[in-house]
Amino acid sequence: MTESLGLTHARWKVIGAIALSNNGLTVPGIARVLGQSRQAVQRITDVMMEDGLLEYHKNLKHKRSVLVMLSQRGKEVYNTLRELQDPWAIDATEDIPVEELEAALRLVRRLIKKFN
Amino acid sequence: MTESLGLTHARWKVIGAIALSNNGLTVPGIARVLGQSRQAVQRITDVMMEDGLLEYHKNLKHKRSVLVMLSQRGKEVYNTLRELQDPWAIDATEDIPVEELEAALRLVRRLIKKFN
DNA sequence: GACCATATGTCAGCATGTTGTCATTGTCCT
DNA sequence: AGGACAATGACAACATGCTGACATATGGTC
Incomplete structure (x- = not known):
């Protein structure tokens, strides 16, 4: 799905x-949201x-840690991919009761929380 | 968990x-079980x-594709890690109704099947 | 204001995974 | 038997991820 836009799943x-x-977010901020190392995010x-x-925009809160924001093209790519992904997600789950999906999501979150 | 035995998750x-x-399994056989490329498995x-x-044991069915089996030490490592992992898995899930776990598992399998 | 713990940028080494390619081996169909 | 197609081994290029280490920046405490 990302390939058609020249992206990869990580990007x-x-x-x-x-x-x-x-x-915008700082690089370590993105890493915290994604739950991975800041070094891996920085490289990407x-x-x-x-x-x-x-x-990269100047960050008033920090002398070296810039704020990362989407460029115009980044926003376009985001919207384009959403238009591909949303219908895909709906198609994948429309025949499954919402309560089943929510129950599974609750379980996964419960386990994640337990392992934190 | 694997670290204490000098292993990694991939191994x-x-x-x-x-x-x-x-x-025993051939290298491509392991790859099929794991759902990943034979090249990645071969390297490991x-x-x-x-x-x-x-x-590596001679494979009567194929001149070059060997059968991979656990060595004595491999079996010991397997048993040792199971003794670590099983209690961990039980501890992680003992306070969750079995039906909830099974429902989530059914959902995941259903989605996997859908995407095959 | 000095000092220490934490956060961040940066570089490096390593473990995995993917895809692509090419030669060799197996299978199956005619 | 012969030939086409699939499976396998081997090598390479690339994308990600992790951890460790070291220098600089921030922030809170005395």
């Missing part, structure tokens, strides 16, 4: 995390910035 | 797949063989 995760934030955001998907 | 997956087979089994966890 899609990053775009998604930033899109859900309002004023650097490449995505060069590719024109992200923009 | 543990391979050991588990072989342990559940009766007469080669190292595990050098480390003495696995043994």
